[in-house]
Amino acid sequence: MTPVHTIDVVVIGGGQAGLAAGFHLRRLGVGYVILDAQPSAGGAWQHAWESLHLFSPATYSSLPGMTMSHQLGETYPDAQHVVDYLADYERRYGLPVHRPVHVLGVHRDGPLLRVDADSGTWQARAVVSATGTWSRPFIPAVPGREVFQGRQLHTVNYGSSEDFTEQHVVVVGGGNSGAQIAADLTAHADVTWATQRPPRFLADNIDGRALFEAATARRRALETGAADTGGVASLGDIVAVPPVRAARDAGLLKASPMFARLAADGPVWQDGSAVRADAVIWCTGFRPALSHLAPLALRGHRGHIPTTGTRATAEPRLHLLGYGDWTGPASATLIGVGRPARDAAREIAELLDSR
CATH class of the missing domain: 3.50.50.60 (FAD/NAD(P)-binding domain)
Known part of the structure; x- marks a missing residue:
């Protein structure tokens, strides 16, 4: 018989966005679990190419509560350093990550959301989807792709x-x-x-620090009704x-x-x-990995789920985190995901208290 578990919140995805959500849910005293499809810690970073480095120094590439250490001999840490950091982050905060667990679908089940996975079923009062984009690479429909012999x-x-x-x-x-x-x-x-x-x-003296500052300035402008600054896209x-x-x-x-x-x-x-x-x-980008949310029938324009902040507009028990600016400015970056993760955790805690 398939085991059934009941908990306040299920976080789907154990990469940087899922861990940031876990950190803030833990601080608020909310019961939660993180279900991660990867066999080990590190999210998509463990699959990066050998020469990949961050384009921000370590201190500007940190999740909430724990500064990434400097990598000896490197201004910009490599992917393995990020993997090690994420693994240390999990251990430091004792985040309840279950892996490898593949989520098959999220369904409405009366007052709860039912999360069906290959290891069992979870019934939750709220769900955070933080599956990222790495598992959905996009290749454009260029004529002749099927005849190229290379x-x-x-x-x-x-x-x-x-x-x-x-x-x-x-x-x-x-x-x-x-x-x-x-x-x-x-x-x-x-x-x-x-x-x-x-x-x-971008200008040679610009790195991820300036990009985060540009994204933050754009968020503040939009929140206050000021003119859109253009954010990162305005720089290059x-x-x-x-x-x-x-x-x-x-x-x-x-x-x-x-x-x-x-x-x-x-x-x-x-x-x-x-x-x-x-x-x-x-090198043509990615699409959000959202197939597990298909049973909720929430998709809108261009496959995105309409959101208010990180909350799915048509399903207040669901939050989406880390997919790009539509789920929070710079939310697909290490340093940028902290704020939307905090906001999502607060909204979820308020929802749970109200019910």
């Missing part, structure tokens, strides 16, 4: 530039991932970097971290316009020009 992979599948030694690799995407992976590949491969529009590099798309800056300044990181289609041996542009390619790496 290797195709997404950001999530990229490991090391050495895997592409002496190959010609096409990197698609004008954001941070595209720039960082293209720069990384230049050490071992011939690279064509294709972007929808000319890349917009790509943080010039040292490897990206070095490749750019060496003339190795030059963007080409996006190609029109893929042929069997590589991309073809609108004017008929073409290059031969061994691989295409799609």
Whole structure:
């Protein structure tokens, strides 16, 4: 028989957003559990490519209550340092994370929400969905993808530039991932970097600290009815971290316009020009991982669930955390998720008290 558990709150996802929610629920004395699909601590960071580093110093990359320690020899910590930090964070606060647990669906069940998982069923008075986006990579429907005979992979599948030694690799995407992976590949491969529009590099002295400040200023402006400052998007798309800056300044990181289609041996542009390619790496972003919420029938425009703050507008027992600015300014970042997590925990505690 499938075990059934009853608790105040179920948090779905044990990455940085889920842990931040757990921290604030714990402070408020709310009973909760975190269900994480990963086999170990660290969220999506444990699947990052080898050369990935944060674009903020450690002290500007911390969850609430515990400052990330400096990594020896690094201004910007690498992904493994983040994994270790998240594991330490869990242990320090004794967060009740169950893993690996795969949530199959969230259903309305009278006054409760029923969370069906492969390990059993949880009945909760509220649910926080914090599953992120890493498990839902997005690849655009470019003509010819099915005929290209080379290797195709997404950001999530990229490991090391050495895997592409002496190959010609096409990197698609004008954001941070595209720039960082293209720069990384230049050490071992011939690279064509294709972007929808000319890349917009932030000033070299800007890192994640300034980005967080810009997001915070935008949030304050919107809250007070002032003019929209534009936030991070007003500054540019790509943080010039040292490897990206070095490749750019060496003339190795030059963007080409996006190609029109893929042929069997590589991309073809609108004017008929073409290059031969061994691989295409799609650094084209992600979509929110929300399939577990499908039974609630809450999706709106472009697949997003309408929210008021982090609370699902049509289901006040559900909060969404860490999916992007639509669930809190900078909520998809380590330092930015703390505030919306705090607000979500407070709203949940008030809801539980009222009932």
